[in-house]
Amino acid sequence: MEELIAKKYIKALKTNSDKESLQNITDVFSTLAESFSNEKFVNIVVNPHVSASDKSEILLAAVKPANSDVLNNLIQLLVENKRIEIIPAIASELKKYIADSTKTYEGVIYSNSDIEAKVITDLGNGLNKKFDSTISLDFVKNDFNGIKVEVEGLGIEINFSKDRIDSQIIEHIIKAI
Numbered sequence: 001m002e003e004l005i006a007k008k009y010i011k012a013l014k015t016n017s018d019k020e021s022l023q024n025i026t027d028v029f030s031t032l033a034e035s036f037s038n039e040k041f042v043n044i045v046v047n048p049h050v051s052a053s054d055k056s057e058i059l060l061a062a063v064k065p066a067n068s069d070v071l072n073n074l075i076q077l078l079v080e081n082k083r084i085e086i087i088p089a090i091a092s093e094l095k096k097y098i099a100d101s102t103k104t105y106e107g108v109i110y111s112n113s114d115i116e117a118k119v120i121t122d123l124g125n126g127l128n129k130k131f132d133s134t135i136s137l138d139f140v141k142n143d144f145n146g147i148k149v150e151v152e153g154l155g156i157e158i159n160f161s162k163d164r165i166d167s168q169i170i171e172h173i174i175k176a177i
Contacts, residue, residue, distance in 0.1 A: 146161040
């Protein structure tokens with residue numbers, strides 16, 4: 001639901017902003033969205049006992065370095081409509097829009113063993129060619145027994161599980177016998 005509301009605000013932003021200012025707004029909203037991981041901040045901005053003017057003042061102070069009237073108006077509109085809590089959804093949808101318009105995506109490689117930087121680069125280059133995009137990959141070590149590549153913006157998930165490959169080899173051998 002929040003994503004749908006966020007898309008309406010983004011649609012208005014797109015018609016009134018060029019790509020550069022939209023990128024700046026995206027950066028500001030991403031920073032604001034990070035603030036929502038702070039419990040004290042959330043308690044203040046969603047507290048019904050804190051006045052709308054105080055909430056507006058707090059948020060406008062946070063975005064003041066951006067020096068953007070469009071951004072200030074959007075913040076005031078969100079406060080007036082009691083939609084402050086959708087700021088993370090707006091940030092997420094703006095990131096998706098910017099990624100789609102520039103064809104630049106971020107992905108993650110998961111594995112339980114270390115992967116060399118050259119392999120990560122080669123995987124990224126292969127995906128770049130396949131999807132005609134610029135994809136940067138980061139490595140995250142976890143307990144996945146194999147290699148899994150996720151590029152959320154493109155909806156891509158590729159995985160090579162050692163357990164699955166082992167079971168397929170066993171099945172193939174059994175069928176051959």
